[in-house]
Amino acid sequence: MLGFFTMNDIQAGDGARYMTELFSEKNKNGLTRDLIEALFPMFEEASAGAIAVDGESRITWINSSYSHLLGLGDPARVIGKPVRQLIPHTRMPEVVESGKPLLLDIMEHNQQQLVVTRLPYYDESGRIVGAVAFVLYDDLQPLTPLVSKYRRLHQDLAAARKALAKKVRGTRYSLGDFVGASPAALEVKRRARLAAGREMPVLLLGETGTGKEVLAQAIHTVSARADKPFVGVNVAAIPDNLLEAEFFGVAPGAYTGADRRTRDGKFQLANGGTLFLDEVGDMPLPLQAKLLRALQEGEIEPLGSNKVERVDVRVIAATSRNLEAMIAEGSFRSDLYYRLNVLEIPIPPLRDRLADLGVLCEALLGEICEGLEFRGEITDAGVSALGSYDWPGNIRELRNVLERAMTMGEEGGILDADAVFKVLPRSSARPISSLTPQPVRPLAQTLADAEAQAIEEALVASRGNRTRAAKLLGISRSVLYEKLAKLS
Ligand SMILES: Nc1ncnc2c1ncn2[C@@H]1O[C@H](COP(=O)(O)OP(=O)(O)OP(=O)(O)O)[C@@H](O)[C@H]1O
Numbered sequence: 036m037l038g039f040f041t042m043n044d045i046q047a048g049d050g051a052r053y054m055t056e057l058f059s060e061k062n063k064n065g066l067t068r069d070l071i072e073a074l075f076p077m078f079e080e081a082s083a084g085a086i087a088v089d090g091e092s093r094i095t096w097i098n099s100s101y102s103h104l105l106g107l108g109d110p111a112r113v114i115g116k117p118v119r120q121l122i123p124h125t126r127m128p129e130v131v132e133s134g135k136p137l138l139l140d141i142m143e144h145n146q147q148q149l150v151v152t153r154l155p156y157y158d159e160s161g162r163i164v165g166a167v168a169f170v171l172y173d174d175l176q177p178l179t180p181l182v183s184k185y186r187r188l189h190q191d192l193a194a195a196r197k198a199l200a201k202k203v204r205g206t207r208y209s210l211g212d213f214v215g216a217s218p219a220a221l222e223v224k225r226r227a228r229l230a231a232g233r234e235m236p237v238l239l240l241g242e243t244g245t246g247k248e249v250l251a252q253a254i255h256t257v258s259a260r261a262d263k264p265f266v267g268v269n270v271a272a273i274p275d276n277l278l279e280a281e282f283f284g285v286a287p288g289a290y291t292g293a294d295r296r297t298r299d300g301k302f303q304l305a306n307g308g309t310l311f312l313d314e315v316g317d318m319p320l321p322l323q324a325k326l327l328r329a330l331q332e333g334e335i336e337p338l339g340s341n342k343v344e345r346v347d348v349r350v351i352a353a354t355s356r357n358l359e360a361m362i363a364e365g366s367f368r369s370d371l372y373y374r375l376n377v378l379e380i381p382i383p384p385l386r387d388r389l390a391d392l393g394v395l396c397e398a399l400l401g402e403i404c405e406g407l408e409f410r411g412e413i414t415d416a417g418v419s420a421l422g423s424y425d426w427p428g429n430i431r432e433l434r435n436v437l438e439r440a441m442t443m444g445e446e447g448g449i450l451d452a453d454a455v456f457k458v459l460p461r462s463s464a465r466p467i468s469s470l471t472p473q474p475v476r477p478l479a480q481t482l483a484d485a486e487a488q489a490i491e492e493a494l495v496a497s498r499g500n501r502t503r504a505a506k507l508l509g510i511s512r513s514v515l516y517e518k519l520a521k522l523s
Pocket residue numbers: 212213214215241242243244245246247248249250355398430431434
């Protein structure tokens with residue numbers, strides 16, 4: 036037994052001496068014990084920590100480096116505790132029970148992978164009375180390939196699990212993906228949480244790229260319908276004459292050339308879950324009437340069918356258009372508007388929540404650099420530089436700008452104000468220096484700057500597509516390439 040380890044011994048911190056004493060007792064029963072004796076000094080030296088447990092897998096000794104590594108604090112405090120309680124993934128109890136050593140294993144603890152060796156030990160009569168474990172330094176040369184392979188597999192598994200969970204759910208985003216801590220962003224999240232907890236229709240209003248899709252998915256993900264389908268339909272992307280079939284489905288043989296089988300519409304596909312009506316302001320008036328009926332009655336009539344079907348969907352609608360103005364001019368039904376707009380969530384444009392630029396950059400750079408060797412970073416001056424622009428494309432545009440800055444900057448480099456200004460479209464920027472008069476510069480330099488600015492703006496407007504950028508600038512592709520080469 037390890038009864039001869041007293042608190043004082045432990046506090047003295049000279050664990051190795053007591054361990055050696057333990058293994059140098061006169062009795063030599065069994066190979067394992069001899070093995071431990073022979074290996075102990077080597078393990079101690081190569082070890083980033085060591086621990087011993089008794090026959091009931093309670094900790095009898097732990098050296099301070101292991102206690103520190105595990106984040107357990109004072110070693111004396113953990114003596115007598117079941118080892119599983121403090122190290123959930125330990126396999127020491129298995130070693131105590133089976134009497135079989137685990138010579139090499141990889142253990143997870145608080146997101147770190149530790150390479151460990153565990154050995155049982157015996158008393159004079161050959162009875163198992165406990166086990167010892169050593170954590171080997173993971174930079175031990177022969178172990179490096181093993182550990183890195185394990186880590187890679189582990190990361191792949193985690194990524195696959197995450198992707199699978201999203202696929203099953205039908206959504207990619209949750210509330211945490213709506214990044215922002217400004218009062219305006221917090222109000223958006225508060226309303227989204229409220230919407231998630233209820234069944235009522237929600238109307239998301241915001242300019243392009245403000246996160247309407249992110250929020251619609253997030254509301255579904257945290258709602259009671261999370262394990263039911265999330266079905267999105269972009270009204271603006273579907274030709275008017277196909278919209279009805281797309282929404283309500285088609286009965287067999289509904290029209291010449293129609294499929295013999297029933298084709299489900301988005302309402303049927305979303306049954307039990309959430310239907311996201313994106314760009315709802317683009318819906319033609321006749322379909323608005325049908326949609327209103329479907330929402331009021333909870334019933335739909337597939338094209339070419341004379342039977343109604345009951346459907347249970349929660350509707351989240353979104354638009355970047357001004358629906359009230361559309362009602363005033365007669366292109367949007369007011370009754371449908373009130374039906375959709377039970378809970379309204381206005382999403383502020385980025386220019387109205389510039390305080391969020393820092394956290395947004397951090398999150399977006401993290402996404403952009405996912406899977407790369409380096410982490411993207413931006414300096415405070417870089418963030419301030421971004422604040423000088425008015426962001427008509429909102430967060431989608433911010434992502435593009437950061438992506439371009441990362442591609443144009445040095446590999447693994449940090450984005451500073453210079454790197455940001457290089458890729459920021461300047462036409463609508465509010466230059467920091469606009470209040471101070473600019474010194475007069477040689478004409479050639481002013482013209483060259485104006486040209487560089489025009490090229491950058493064209494590249495941003497064309498999302499980096501050089502053929503389109505050249506067209507916008509009214510120059511040939513080859514001339515654009517020539518000019519870009521001079522700029523870089
Ligand atoms: N609050 C946010 N936090 C983090 N990323 C965001 C946020 N809002 C938007 N994004 C990102 O910006 C991009 C555009 O978002 P999304 O597609 O939701 O915008 P949208 O409002 O639906 O735009 P559109 O009207 O053009 O369809 C996506 O890449 C999304 O991940």
